[in-house]
Amino acid sequence: MADDHKKRRPLRAVLILAVLAVLTAGFVRWDNTALQTACFEPFFTRLPEGFDGCRLAVLSDLHGAEFGAGNRALFAAVSEAAPDYIFYLGDLEDLYRGPAAGYAETVAEGLSAIAPLYYVTGNHEWAIGGVPALKKRLEAHGAHILSNESVVLERNGDTVILAGVDDHNGYADQKPPEQVAEEVYAAHGAPVWLPFTDGLLSTERTLFPSYTAGFYEENGSALFVTRGLGNSGPTLRLFNRPEVAVVTLRRGAQ
Secondary structure, X not given: XXXXXXXXXXXXXXXXXXXXXXXXXXXXXXXXXXXXXXXXXXXXXXXXXXXXXXXEEEEOOOOOOOOOHHHHHHHHHXXXXXXXXXXXXXXXXXXXXXXXXXXXXXXXXXXXXXXXXXXXXXXXXXXXXXXXXXXXHHHHOOEEEOOOEEEEEEEOOXXXXXXXXXXXXXXXXXXXXXHHOOOOOOOOOOOEEOOOOOXXXXXOOOEOOOOOOEEEEEOOEEEEEOOOOOOOOOOOOEOOOOEEEEEEOEEOOO
């Protein structure tokens, strides 16, 4: 009997390890594919009254990912948030996977059907190349492209200026960001987080990055960082689910 008991121990250990491996793989998959809607409600004393309650869907870094067939789950999550505007902050496609035929057009068409869509480039668009052609394709499918320029948004009789800055990896002769907007802009922070805490590892492979998610005060301005949606190349997310960020602007002091 004792010998039989000893023989069962290795088998039991193997079964436990196998179950743990399956659970871990399932968690990692869920952590990288299950969309999370994160809501923010910042207050601004200088916000025009007409923009009080304005809802923004802030998206970034799909890197060619799909949430549901044709990104239907993504479109459903954004639509449920009922945004007034959608801001897409770059890296729609991924350098390491390569652009898929029709992908950019499908995303632009799906998002612009929900609310006015404004788009700026990320570093992966410039690394892949063909940015002018990409911008034309996105425009043809409903996106408003902001290439180192600004537009006036109007709501309830008031106006604000929206500036879009091309990624600094763009053409050498393009305007520097300082000439386009006197404010800080950012896309996403750390893909790897510690459980129930802040970011652990940034996209630049630095430990404990300063800006990982949400709002920060920087140089007298509000800096917003979204966690992004997809992964670049072989990277993965850990304790940091893909984010649909919904920002509701509020007028006044908090």
